Amino acid sequence: MMRIGKNACRSGKGIFMGAAVLMFLISTPGHAKKPEAHKALPPRAITVSPAFTGVVISQGEDVNIDLLVTNGGRKDENIDLSLSSVPQGWKARIKTYDFGVTGVYVKSDETKTLTLRVVPDKAVQPGDYPVDIRACTQDDRLTSTARVMVTVREKKEEKEPEGVEIITSYPVLKGPTDGQFEFSIEIENKSDQDSIFNLAAAGPENWEISFKPAYEDKYISSLRLKADQRQTVAVEVKPDHRAEPASYAIEVAVNSAKARAQAALTVILTGTYKLDAGTANGLLSLNAVRGEQANLSFYVQNNGSATLHNVRFLSFKPENWKVEFTPKSIDVLPPQQLEQIEVAIIPAEQALVGDYSVGLRAECGNPPKAEKTIELRVGVTASAAWGWIGIGIIVLVMASLVIMFIRLGRR
Amino acid sequence: MQGLYAVFTKELQDHFSSFRFAILFALIAMVSFITSYMAAIHLSENLENLSSTRFPFLTLFSTPGAVFSMVQFVAFFGPLIGLVLGFDAINRERAQGTLIKVVSQPIYRDAVINGKFLAGVATISIMLTSIVLVITGFGLAIVGVVPGVGEIGRLIIYLVISIFYVSFWLGLSILFSILLKSVATSALTSVALWIFLSFFVTLGAEAVANSVAPVDPNKNVPPEMVIQNAKIKKMVSLCSPMVLYNDATATIIDPMRNTTRSLVLMGPMEELLSSRFQNPLALTQSILVVLPYITVLIAITLVCFTVSYLVFMLQEIRT
Numbered sequence: 001m002m003r004i005g006k007n008a009c010r011s012g013k014g015i016f017m018g019a020a021v022l023m024f025l026i027s028t029p030g031h032a033k034k035p036e037a038h039k040a041l042p043p044r045a046i047t048v049s050p051a052f053t054g055v056v057i058s059q060g061e062d063v064n065i066d067l068l069v070t071n072g073g074r075k076d077e078n079i080d081l082s083l084s085s086v087p088q089g090w091k092a093r094i095k096t097y098d099f100g101v102t103g104v105y106v107k108s109d110e111t112k113t114l115t116l117r118v119v120p121d122k123a124v125q126p127g128d129y130p131v132d133i134r135a136c137t138q139d140d141r142l143t144s145t146a147r148v149m150v151t152v153r154e155k156k157e158e159k160e161p162e163g164v165e166i167i168t169s170y171p172v173l174k175g176p177t178d179g180q181f182e183f184s185i186e187i188e189n190k191s192d193q194d195s196i197f198n199l200a201a202a203g204p205e206n207w208e209i210s211f212k213p214a215y216e217d218k219y220i221s222s223l224r225l226k227a228d229q230r231q232t233v234a235v236e237v238k239p240d241h242r243a244e245p246a247s248y249a250i251e252v253a254v255n256s257a258k259a260r261a262q263a264a265l266t267v268i269l270t271g272t273y274k275l276d277a278g279t280a281n282g283l284l285s286l287n288a289v290r291g292e293q294a295n296l297s298f299y300v301q302n303n304g305s306a307t308l309h310n311v312r313f314l315s316f317k318p319e320n321w322k323v324e325f326t327p328k329s330i331d332v333l334p335p336q337q338l339e340q341i342e343v344a345i346i347p348a349e350q351a352l353v354g355d356y357s358v359g360l361r362a363e364c365g366n367p368p369k370a371e372k373t374i375e376l377r378v379g380v381t382a383s384a385a386w387g388w389i390g391i392g393i394i395v396l397v398m399a400s401l402v403i404m405f406i407r408l409g410r411r
Numbered sequence: 412m413q414g415l416y417a418v419f420t421k422e423l424q425d426h427f428s429s430f431r432f433a434i435l436f437a438l439i440a441m442v443s444f445i446t447s448y449m450a451a452i453h454l455s456e457n458l459e460n461l462s463s464t465r466f467p468f469l470t471l472f473s474t475p476g477a478v479f480s481m482v483q484f485v486a487f488f489g490p491l492i493g494l495v496l497g498f499d500a501i502n503r504e505r506a507q508g509t510l511i512k513v514v515s516q517p518i519y520r521d522a523v524i525n526g527k528f529l530a531g532v533a534t535i536s537i538m539l540t541s542i543v544l545v546i547t548g549f550g551l552a553i554v555g556v557v558p559g560v561g562e563i564g565r566l567i568i569y570l571v572i573s574i575f576y577v578s579f580w581l582g583l584s585i586l587f588s589i590l591l592k593s594v595a596t597s598a599l600t601s602v603a604l605w606i607f608l609s610f611f612v613t614l615g616a617e618a619v620a621n622s623v624a625p626v627d628p629n630k631n632v633p634p635e636m637v638i639q640n641a642k643i644k645k646m647v648s649l650c651s652p653m654v655l656y657n658d659a660t661a662t663i664i665d666p667m668r669n670t671t672r673s674l675v676l677m678g679p680m681e682e683l684l685s686s687r688f689q690n691p692l693a694l695t696q697s698i699l700v701v702l703p704y705i706t707v708l709i710a711i712t713l714v715c716f717t718v719s720y721l722v723f724m725l726q727e728i729r730t
Contacts, residue, residue, distance in 0.1 A: 220680040318685065319678030348681075353668040353696050357687035377688055381701035390706035404717060408724040409521045 014171035041109065045072035046079055047144045048135035049235045055147040059126065063118040063150055064192065067094060069135060071106035078105050078138045081114070084145065086185075094133070103138075118150060163191035163259030166252065169401035173388040174268040176369075177243055177305055183235040183265050187254055189225035195256040198222045199233070203250040205268060206240035223254075237267055245271035245306055269307025271335070273370035277362050282406065285377040291349040292383070298374065300330065300362045301338045308333040308364040313341065320348035323358065333364075347380045355379050414518030418531075426496065426534045435495050440542055446481050447546040450474045450659040466666055466691065468558040469565060471550045473664045481546065482664055485539070485573055486657050490605050491543025493580030496531045498598040499535065501588045501723065510728055522586070524723045528716055531581040536574050543570055561666070564694050570664050572705060574713050576656045580605065582715035589723050609653040616647035634676055641674040652711065659704035666691035671701060710720060 025233040051066035060313060080103045086092045088392045093299060094101045095115050106112050118131055129150045135142040136143040167186040176209035187197065199221055201209040210219045225231060279298045288294035302308050311330040326342040333339060343360060356378045363371035426432050426523065429558070450471050472481045479487065502512040514520055543566060550556065558566070587597040621642040625634050648654045658671040669692055677685070690698070 318681030355688035357684040
């Protein structure tokens with residue numbers, strides 16, 4: 001509400017200012033504007049002229065040229081327009097936006113713009129074709145003629161229908177199978193008419209291809225473009241997750257009633273990167289005596305569709321612990337292949353008894369394209385060796401006691 | 412064997428009918444019951460504070476009710492039982508002239524000392540077992556928690572360690588009663604040794620540790636220094652049987668304790684990864700952790716008795 005009030009106030013001020021300027025102008029006559037009015041105009045003068053006096057078209061194309069009708073006299077005029085000569089087999093007419101025109105009213109010292117539309121017949125041969133336009137005042141006192149020379153050139157073979165064009169800045173994308181590809185295409189309406197274009201795409205089976213306006217999150221299947229407008233459209237491609245790693249072609253087509261354009265896009269699938277790891281029986285705990293080696297074997301499986309290279313193994317372990325993998329790494333792991341890895345875990349000599357968490361991690365690529373971590377519960381137990389030594393000491397003491405009983409007893 | 416049995420039964424009769432035993436037993440039993448009772452009625456509060464208590468029954472023994480917990484109380488005053496039972500074992504007989512009379516019977520000399528020691532051990536066992544059983548009964552009645560197999564196992568181990576601990580003091584006092592002719596002297600000597608070993612060794616340990624590896628709380632001391640200080644303190648204080656007993660029983664009674672050390676140097680990863688699973692130790696693991704302590708306790712008890720046996724057997728007793 002405040003803003004409206006302010007605006008009203010400001011516009012009120014503007015009116016005041018304008019009024020002040022106007023008064024100033026009126027009070028100083030014979031300045032600025034007046035000389036134009038005094039320009040020496042003939043009593044009556046009209047001209048008709050096309051914006052272009054010569055045009056070149058291909059066979060089968062139409063011509064639309066602006067036609068300027070000027071009244072150079074001091075008197076307003078009604079001007080009749082006619083096409084005095086049209087080549088044979090051509091259709092020509094003068095029109096505004098929607099309807100044909102035979103006459104036009106032009107005020108003094110003004111120009112009206114009309115459209116001259118010339119449509120050649122399909123059979124028209126290449127050559128020069130003059131179109132004459134005649135304009136005259138209603139009382140036939142003044143006339144003006146103009147000529148447009150239309151040169152028809154031979155149509156080139158297999159020429160794409162002009163009117164719409166697709167520009168792809170990067171037509172080839174590469175990525176993993178479980179990824180999503182987004183092409184950016186630019187659609188340009190080259191015709192002089194607004195029209196609705198249907199968007200269609202053809203790709204491999206079970207692939208999802210959809211169109212989105214750039215930077216918007218909705219799917220579209222058609223697009224309205226004004227004359228000479230261009231619009232960027234994103235083509236989102238979701239490959240079938242079972243697709244083999246290969247190169248796939250996608251055809252994108254833009255159709256309107258009159259025009260059609262196609263573009264070829266290519267998706268190169270590198271497959272998916274997935275690693276799985278676990279133990280054979282699913283058990284993720286083991287016991288280890290401190291300072292002594294405990295063994296565990298686990299498997300690593302390539303669950304993706306791409307071959308993994310250089311799968312490394314890492315461990316998350318307490319300080320002073322040793323975790324060793326055999327083999328240390330796998331150079332090549334084809335899809336669905338299973339590898340068994342032996343792990344030797346040596347808890348520190350000083351480790352406390354109890355449960356520790358030790359993480360084993362397999363990863364591939366840098367930064368990791370695929371990784372899997374399994375967490376183990378390692379129960380550290382005390383070595384029973386010292387226990388036996390303790391019991392040994394007690395037995396020794398007992399034995400000495402018994403010896404004493406035998407030697408000194410019965411006195 | 413006949414002689415040993417006669418001495419054993421006679422000694423037991425004496426123990427159980429003597430006034431001082433009754434008074435001492437009454438005192439210790441009363442304090443134990445009060446401690447456990449207090450622990451039991453505060454158990455619900457204590458359980459709220461403990462993050463994971465899977466052994467509520469054992470907390471009856473390990474949580475301090477009034478001033479001491481049951482375990483600590485036995486550690487401090489259990490030795491008194493042993494001392495009182497043994498400080499006049501031999502020298503009173505000798506002073507009253509009854510030792511010669513006994514030996515003139517068809518009773519061998521080793522039967523006298525064996526019988527006396529065994530009778531003391533039996534008395535101690537009966538006493539401690541009954542106290543533990545009564546507290547267990549308390550726990551069942553007040554808390555309503557039934558102990559599991561692991562808990563019963565831990566209690567039995569605890570009981571065995573306690574019996575050996577008190578028997579050590581019994582053996583020590585018997586040794587003094589053999590070595591020293593006067594009853595009063597042997598009583599005073601054993602009490603003095605008890606006070607020294609139980610209370611002054613820990614103080615001395617702290618003094619030694621601070622002089623060797625000074626740790627100033629106001630200054631930034633490297634962790635290695637703190638650890639060394641703790642190590643020296645531990646080493647010296649382990650001369651005290653009470654510390655041995657305390658560490659052993661605390662680990663046995665509390666399954667979550669996985670070390671007897673008070674300070675442990677840990678890396679950040681080790682700390683993180685060891686706190687991931689908070690599981691109690693198995694009983695065998697707890698025993699293995701404190702086995703050196705238990706071994707030493709049993710060994711010193713046996714050594715103490717062996718020395719008294721040796722001295723008594725080689726002594727001239729007829730005069």
